[in-house]
């Protein structure tokens with residue numbers, strides 16, 4: 001039997017990058033996946049379906065509680081449960097602190113932190129009722145290291161660690177775990193916009209001497225989302241090639 005056979009998972013920000021990698025790996029593991037994104041996720045869905053994956057797209061902005069509620073309702077009506085929530089959707093609006101606008105600050109907090117609050121708030125009651133759930137959220141190596149121009153982003157990614165550790169203490173007794181994955185430097189659209197020299201300098205700092213792939217991160221999510229990880233709760237799994245642990 002496959003690791004996630006018969007399980008229903010929501011993956012936010014699944015249209016591209018790490019989220020698309022998580023959709024792919026979870027489908028290979030036998031899960032039914034609801035891909036949520038503000039971008040069109042149909043291309044990713046079709047690619048994964050062509051490989052036999054059971055996946056469908058729902059256009060959901062994690063800052064929009066109405067869209068979240070309607071999409072959760074559809075999943076509950078269709079499948080009767082939600083086993084796994086992967087809070088992967090995230091944005092950057094980098095600017096040094098003195099130049100950062102209120103809009104750049106609030107938009108990053110709104111998607112990265114409040115978006116995770118919104119999705120978790122909507123899904124958790126169904127997990128509680130079922131007596132089972134796995135919630136895994138996207139932190140970042142920069143939550144611990146900090147990064148120039150990322151006071152907004154790092155604040156959200158550090159905030160998600162506190163969120164996860166507190167939620168873990170509240171929901172553990174219902175058979176639900178809350179954990180986080182803290183990716184290092186990963187090759188996605190988020191990092192492709194960086195200058196070549198910055199990417200090279202970044203790789204030189206990584207003990208395994210390469211940039212990470214979405215799959216590197218997806219397998220960490222797979223572990224924390226699995227039944228076998230039931231005694232891992234409130235943990236932050238660093239997946240960064242050894243920069244920091």
Ligand SMILES: NC(=O)c1ccc[n+]([C@@H]2O[C@H](COP(=O)([O-])OP(=O)(O)OC[C@H]3O[C@@H](n4cnc5c(N)ncnc54)[C@H](O)[C@@H]3O)[C@@H](O)[C@H]2O)c1
Nearest residue numbers: 013017018037038061062088089090138140183186188190
């Ligand atoms: N790439 C890295 O090096 C890296 C490192 C550490 C952490 N992370 C985190 O991993 C996650 C994925 O990063 P990525 O590099 O794949 O980014 P990405 O920009 O390639 O993908 C993010 C996805 O989230 C979606 N999204 C953005 N706002 C949304 C919203 N309001 N509602 C729903 N979906 C929304 C985007 O449309 C996109 O498909 C993010 O939370 C990011 O902060 C990435």
